[in-house]
Amino acid sequence: MLTNRSKSFWLLLAPALLALIVVLFIPLMTGSYYSLTDWNGNTVGHFVNFDNYIRAFQDQMFIDSLIFTAKFSIVSVILINVIALMLATLVTQKLGKWTTLFRTVFFMPNLIGGIILGFIWQFIFNKAFESIADLTNIEFFKGWLDTPETGFWGLVILFVWQMSGYMMLIYISFLNNIPEEILEAADMDGASPLQTFIKIKLPMLMPAFTVTLFLTLSNAFKIYDQNLALTQGGPYNSTQMTAMNIYNEAFSMRNMGFAQSKAIIFLVIIVIISIIQISITRKKEISA
């Protein structure tokens, strides 16, 4: 084993550390500095202390986007994990060579970029749903993405479709790691499949939840490209997520310093939520 002080330790760490410093720490530092100024992208005029932060909390649009993002994250995190777990249990059954096919099919949406997914679903909601509505006259298929509610569910459907397959893979690997003998023992004791699932598989999956909840939660919060391609925040900014609000503030309104302060607030929120989530799920982890 290498000790902390050995030369090769630092030598091996250096490239990654350097990359992290260049692309993470330095931008974070300059970003924090800019958030305290009226930076417009080119020149820093004044140092404004915490005015930008105060303004951010008074910006109704920003607050609305945070609430919308939170709602979106809660709903999609629950849906993604429920669906992913269902898919994972399904494809770990003994289905012969079909399991590989199913796994591939369920995972596939994750390989498509968010922008393209957004346009695909925009087509489905706007054109395909509209055609179905014309043919069947079912009210449900009419005017998708035209109202805040359909915009919200449109985004949730898109994101769930994209992420479920990925989370399924993680669940599969943890499900496969559950020792055969425990399941056998349960079987001998006459546990039903449902009992096995709730009493044995779920507790054994706790480490998986740490990973999947973290991934889905942080991805749901930071979502931008899907949002841009599907609704562009419309109608009337009701489906504008925080990332988009920050981007527009920076590049459309050109209030770079102000946008930077929003970004820092956003960062703090995500960090806090992630720490809470990880510490809670960690505590629930058990070992076999």
Next chain:
Amino acid sequence: MKRKIMFSTLALTSLLGLVGCGSSEPDASGDGNVTLEVFNIKTETAEQMDDLVATFEETHDDIEINMTTVGGGTDATAALQSKFSSGDEPDIFMLGGLADAQTWEHKLVDLGETELAKNAIEGTLEGATLNDTVLGVPMNIEGYGWLVNTEIFENAGIEVDSIQSFADFENAVKTIDSKKSELGLDGVFAFSGGETWVSSQFSSNFLAPEFNNSLNEAYEGKELELTYADQMQQYTDLAIDYNAGPLESMDYSTSVEELFASEKVAIVHQGNWIVPTLNSLDESFAKDKLSIIPMFVEDETKGKIVAGPAWYWGVNKDKDQEVIDASIEFLNWMYTDEEAMASIINDFEFIPAYTNFSSEDITDPLSNEIYTYLSDGNTVPWVHNSYPDGYGQNTFGVNLQAYAADQISWDEFTSTLKTTWNNERK
């Protein structure tokens, strides 16, 4: 062990990645050869631009041109910003009006003495002139307003030319609406309010007269009065009531490519840039049945459309003199060389902003019509380019959606417009 190997490989690759990002600055080399970096925002003309550049390079052995084309709208501004921030500054780039000119003022060469500035049609330089310094020269003229399908109007028994006031326009809309099923229409308008840039352009009609139709006054304007709010409401309500779908969420392709091109609606709020799209869908459309109806805002009987340069060319001043000279030479050539001029009109389908072009050369009927409006003085400029940054799209466009969806009243709409403007200009 395996993990360690994997880790160091990863680390190595990331290091290599960093090395790859070195800067490159091969601008002016010693042998008199100059490479110009041109940053183009007009994606729709990317191909024509490449052809034009090839022609230029044939006759100018010592100048090479590197054209970068990046998509339209906000993303282009962001791309230009990051290009400058990264130190890889282009030699020639585009400005979208006074706000851009102000942002890049410290980088721009005074083009006032160039042949182009002298040839520019009167008034077209205003959008890139700060403190009497001409920082950009117009790329072309673009005009917009209510584009109409004259055939539908005629079938409904209305002469487009007879519309001489808002009342006439309103009557025409109602007449067409009453014959909707016979004419096979989905609605009268296809106003794509889902695209906030369309709404932002729409607002220019009503804000321009308040600022004496001056880009500069609008840019300096500390206070928004909305003097013509009533006219704006009349037109807005008419469009909302007779739109083929919910105005607040209709997108560009539904509006133009689906409804207007396939003659399911009679009116869209668009400009001459849709002509190539219409041509690609139906060759005879733009030639035979496309026209523009002016808006009656300031004067009840004298209609105006919005027309002017949307984009300006600017030249980077922090470069070697020979690069700057070559940049100006290229821009000059583009609008004065005969071959290039023919290409500007026929391939780019631009409405030229320079007096050395003659109006007979403009073959596209809509472009010709817009050019006539401009030369007759019946236009207002693109004042939405002089709004506070992002105001047209994020304030006007978004709140118009909310108004169209009955989320806010007209009074709330106008008071938001005023307070946001006044706050931004404080």
